Amino acid sequence: MRKIIGFGVAAALLVMSGGHYLGFHYYYEYQRERATAQSVERSFPALERQLNRAVAFSRNPRFLKELGRLYLEMALAENEFGTAAGREVFLERAQNALERAIRANPADGSAFFEMGKVYLLYNFPLLTYAEKGRVYLKRALELKPADEFLNLNILYIFLTQWDSLAEEEKEFAGGRLKERAAADGRFRDRLRRRWEENYGTAAALDPILSAIGHFSE
Numbered sequence: 574m575r576k577i578i579g580f581g582v583a584a585a586l587l588v589m590s591g592g593h594y595l596g597f598h599y600y601y602e603y604q605r606e607r608a609t610a611q612s613v614e615r616s617f618p619a620l621e622r623q624l625n626r627a628v629a630f631s632r633n634p635r636f637l638k639e640l641g642r643l644y645l646e647m648a649l650a651e652n653e654f655g656t657a658a659g660r661e662v663f664l665e666r667a668q669n670a671l672e673r674a675i676r677a678n679p680a681d682g683s684a685f686f687e688m689g690k691v692y693l694l695y696n697f698p699l700l701t702y703a704e705k706g707r708v709y710l711k712r713a714l715e716l717k718p719a720d721e722f723l724n725l726n727i728l729y730i731f732l733t734q735w736d737s738l739a740e741e742e743k744e745f746a747g748g749r750l751k752e753r754a755a756a757d758g759r760f761r762d763r764l765r766r767r768w769e770e771n772y773g774t775a776a777a778l779d780p781i782l783s784a785i786g787h788f789s790e
Contacts, residue, residue: 595630596630599623603620614650628640635674637671637677638674641669641687644664645667648663648664660697671687680716682717682723685710689727691706707731707738719756721753731746732746732778
């Protein structure tokens with residue numbers, strides 16, 4: 574009986590390791606195809622196929638998150654060059670993949686960041702689900718408070734939506750901004766440059782920064 578049980582365990586481990594290997598095989602194939610693709614839109618069917626194969630063999634949250642990112646890129650492309658209906662279809666696919674990624678690894682702040690962007694893009698430009706999106710963005714920073722990329726991008730989003738924020742959200746964004754500025758003296762300059770790149774001037778940003786300056790420490 575012990576031999577039979579041992580054989581069963583060994584067989585199960587062999588299947589698991591084989592699935593893990595094939596998952597990464599198809600994931601690396603996806604990366605190679607993406608690196609040589611002229612555009613994500615043209616190569617989307619092949620890219621999606623490789624990622625779906627990776628996910629089929631291994632429920633690695635890394636693969637699921639990348640699949641969500643791919644769908645989000647296609648949603649952004651539909652928003653820019655396609656139709657609102659097409660955008661929503663890809664957003665639903667992105668949401669599904671990212672929900673699975675978060676369930677598999679609830680400590681991955683970058684997956685929450687991607688999910689936040691999904692909700693910000695739903696029904697754009699009305700920002701119907703922006704509040705829910707900010708919940709995910711906030712969680713991303715709670716999980717990775719020192720991540721420079723997440724801090725810059727998420728705080729920028731919060732500041733652009735400043736007038737729509739609840740007081741708790743303003744306190745959170747202001748506190749994070751103060752912490753990052755204290756840790757990195759160039760952080761405010763990078764944030765200002767991002768604002769100027771998109772709006773041409775930081776005139777609307779200065780009153781917000783002034784208000785944040787009056788928050789209690």
